[in-house]
Amino acid sequence: MSEFWDVALVGCGPVGAFAANLLGTCGLRTLVLEARTDPHGQPRAMHLDHEMLRLLDSAGVLGSIQGVLRAGDGHVHIGADGGVIRYLGSAGQPRPYSFANDYFFFQPELEHALRSGLGRFPNVQLQLGAQVTAAHQSDDEVTLTVVQGERVSRVAARYVIGCDGASSVVRKSLGIELQDLRFDEPWLVVDAEVEGPIRFPHFKGLPESADIQRLSVMLCDPNRPATLVPGRGVHRRWEFMLLPGESPEQMNRTEVVAELLKPWLQDVPYRIVRAATYRFHGLLARRWRIGRVFLAGDAAHQSPPFFGQGMCHGMRDAANLAWKLELVCKGHAREELLNTYQVERAQQVRQVVDAAIDAGRYICELDSDRARLRDEKMRAAQLPSSAATAADLIPPLSRGVLAEVGSVDTGVGTRFIQPMVRSSNGSLQRLDQVTGRGWVMIGHSEFTEGCLSPAARAIWGHLGGKSFAIGTHLEEPEGCLGRWLETHRAKVVIVRPDFYTFGVHSTGDGASALLHLLARRLHLTSLPTWGAREVAQY
Numbered sequence: 001m002s003e004f005w006d007v008a009l010v011g012c013g014p015v016g017a018f019a020a021n022l023l024g025t026c027g028l029r030t031l032v033l034e035a036r037t038d039p040h041g042q043p044r045a046m047h048l049d050h051e052m053l054r055l056l057d058s059a060g061v062l063g064s065i066q067g068v069l070r071a072g073d074g075h076v077h078i079g080a081d082g083g084v085i086r087y088l089g090s091a092g093q094p095r096p097y098s099f100a101n102d103y104f105f106f107q108p109e110l111e112h113a114l115r116s117g118l119g120r121f122p123n124v125q126l127q128l129g130a131q132v133t134a135a136h137q138s139d140d141e142v143t144l145t146v147v148q149g150e151r152v153s154r155v156a157a158r159y160v161i162g163c164d165g166a167s168s169v170v171r172k173s174l175g176i177e178l179q180d181l182r183f184d185e186p187w188l189v190v191d192a193e194v195e196g197p198i199r200f201p202h203f204k205g206l207p208e209s210a211d212i213q214r215l216s217v218m219l220c221d222p223n224r225p226a227t228l229v230p231g232r233g234v235h236r237r238w239e240f241m242l243l244p245g246e247s248p249e250q251m252n253r254t255e256v257v258a259e260l261l262k263p264w265l266q267d268v269p270y271r272i273v274r275a276a277t278y279r280f281h282g283l284l285a286r287r288w289r290i291g292r293v294f295l296a297g298d299a300a301h302q303s304p305p306f307f308g309q310g311m312c313h314g315m316r317d318a319a320n321l322a323w324k325l326e327l328v329c330k331g332h333a334r335e336e337l338l339n340t341y342q343v344e345r346a347q348q349v350r351q352v353v354d355a356a357i358d359a360g361r362y363i364c365e366l367d368s369d370r371a372r373l374r375d376e377k378m379r380a381a382q383l384p385s386s387a388a389t390a391a392d393l394i395p396p397l398s399r400g401v402l403a404e405v406g407s408v409d410t411g412v413g414t415r416f417i418q419p420m421v422r423s424s425n426g427s428l429q430r431l432d433q434v435t436g437r438g439w440v441m442i443g444h445s446e447f448t449e450g451c452l453s454p455a456a457r458a459i460w461g462h463l464g465g466k467s468f469a470i471g472t473h474l475e476e477p478e479g480c481l482g483r484w485l486e487t488h489r490a491k492v493v494i495v496r497p498d499f500y501t502f503g504v505h506s507t508g509d510g511a512s513a514l515l516h517l518l519a520r521r522l523h524l525t526s527l528p529t530w531g532a533r534e535v536a537q538y
Contacts, residue, residue: 005031006329008144008157010132010170012036014045014107015297015314016163017114021059022318024121025437026326031155032118033130033146035164039111042274043191046107046231047216047308050099051394051415054499055319057430058437061117068109070232072102073214075307076206077359079375080222080368084205086378091209096417096480098430102216102308104231135160135173137291159325160293163314166283168299174290181282183304183357185364186242188251190261190275193234196268218306220363222371227306227363228264235273238264239305241364248277280304282357284350288342294321300345303353304360307393313349316498320345323497324401327522332462334523337401344400351395401496401521403503403514410504411488416495419480431481432499434474439465442481443492445472447508456512459519465494494518 007023009016012034023030048056048069056062077086090101118124127148134145142160146153162170171178200212219226227239240260242251250256257275283302288295297314321341327333362378365371396413403412418431435442441460447469449457460467468474470481485493490504492511502521503514 003031003155004141005029005155005157006159007031007325008033008142008155008160010144010160010162011164011168011297011299012111012115012126012128013040013163013165013297014110014114014311015318016161017111017118018056018059018061018315019161019163019296019318019322020124020126021061021114021117021121022055022322023325024118024124025059026322027123028326028329030121030124031157032124032126033132033144033155034126034128035131037129039108039115041108042276043107043231043235043237045110045311046104046229046235046237047311048103048105049309049312049394050095050097050101051499052312052315053099053103054097054418054432055315057432058319058497058499059117060120061114064117065105065110065113068113068232069103069105070230071100071214072104072216072230073211074102075216075218076203076210076212077218077220077363077378078203079220079378080371081375082201082204083375083379084203084382085220085375086218086382087205087207087210089207089210089215091211091214096419097415098418098420104229104235106232106235109232132164132169135170135293137293142292158292158329161318161321162293162295162299163297163318164299166298166302168295170293171285171295171299174287174293176285176287176290176295178283178302179286181284181353181357183360184279184281185304185360186246186248186277186279188240188242188248188257188260188275188277190238190240190257191231191273192236192238192261192265192270193273194236194265194268194270195234198228198236198264199266199268200264216308218359218363220365220371220374222366222368225363225365229308242277243366251277280360282353284346284353288346289338294338294341296321301349301353303349304356306356306359306363307352309352309356309394313352316348317341317345319498327524332525334525336523340400344397347399348395348397352393355393397500401502401518402500403494403517403521409488410490411484411493411501412503414501416493416499416501417480417484418499419476419478421481422475422477428477431474435466435468438497439463440495441465441467441492441511442474442485442495443467443469443508443511444482444485445470447492447511451508451511452515453512456515459515459524462524463518463522 006028008031020032073091074089079085131147136143217228225241229237285300296317420428423429493504494502
């Protein structure tokens, strides 16, 4: 063993490659070990939401992939009678996060861009064809056994993150069990390049403004549940549920696939990219961390794809863990901070996976009478407008590195907005382009760092935090920031590096109290002596 790494990542799929870019941005010495020599050649994951674009931007890789993304307009669920039973559309609605709610991509292109981004960092090394076969922990480090061809080596790192997918070697080596959330259905997934529009039937109740070609369509048809997804460019995806008695071998046959696609592609040229059967299921690791080893992405959780959140969950894992590892590895926080990883992520993932499973159960209904009753019930509960979107299904954080979460809607734990603001040169930019990465404090027009106590300023400086006053540092034509503060009865808000709201306070002076609480939540170290005393007394 010649080199010692801050973090070793096992797996360089989309989640592992994204995590490596984030850790590179954090300045951590990062080794990435990937068993494959080339990016996966098939389009498996294909959906991102606005939060993912914001995270990709924070890692400095959004510019290299934005040109190959296709914005979508949301999701629609169609009942047994061909009418809308649930509409989660975003066309024409405000974009409080600057980006559209849904984007579609081609996975090989995304992986290539993420891997190429690693070349920016002298502190990040990617080793391809490197199979991790064993992991051993001590109090101070993790040693990985790595096989590359006929060569066996060992590498040591302070921490290890297993991003090595559903059949994770890291998870198995730790003996971590998966909790079965009791959803397991076989589906045929077909990807095709289509040289023309899909031929959709008329769906009753679809808003006139909706463009069906830009929507993900869930057909809750008891004759055969199916999903149609608009990929980027000419890429389109169909997912067909296997009916009782149908085998994967039967459904994968070319003539069967062609017959399933025929109603949608009459007289439209197309080329099949792949056809494969999968089992859509819900699984959750019982532990996401043992000692110095963490799980992320499919290694930690697997979700039915009905809301397109599988890869998004993994990227949230990486974003949550990266800034915490940065604080710990740089000696700014104690290791107790890392205990908040599963506390924060597992609950949020479980809620979304449960919602996807609930959706899967009603989508997969094969009894025509129960399907009719389902449609009646869902139509009665449907919102009169398209205000709800799939992005609204992501719940706030409720525990962890947060100020107190009470019964009043304070915005704590929610994803903070990202409106367009005017920069110093007069151009409109996204909020993050002006504030930069890291900890951010935004206050009303009279707020200044002079409102903070000396100890609070020490804490904020220790974190490299940046402060902005609306109207002074941030000129916002649409007034979204001011309305956000007013809605949550706040004068100041503190936003975490992963863009979740740590806390708010109703007075500018109250920001000092928030920072004292933040120091405790982060288990900060190395504060000036007088600052540490004051924090301890809070």
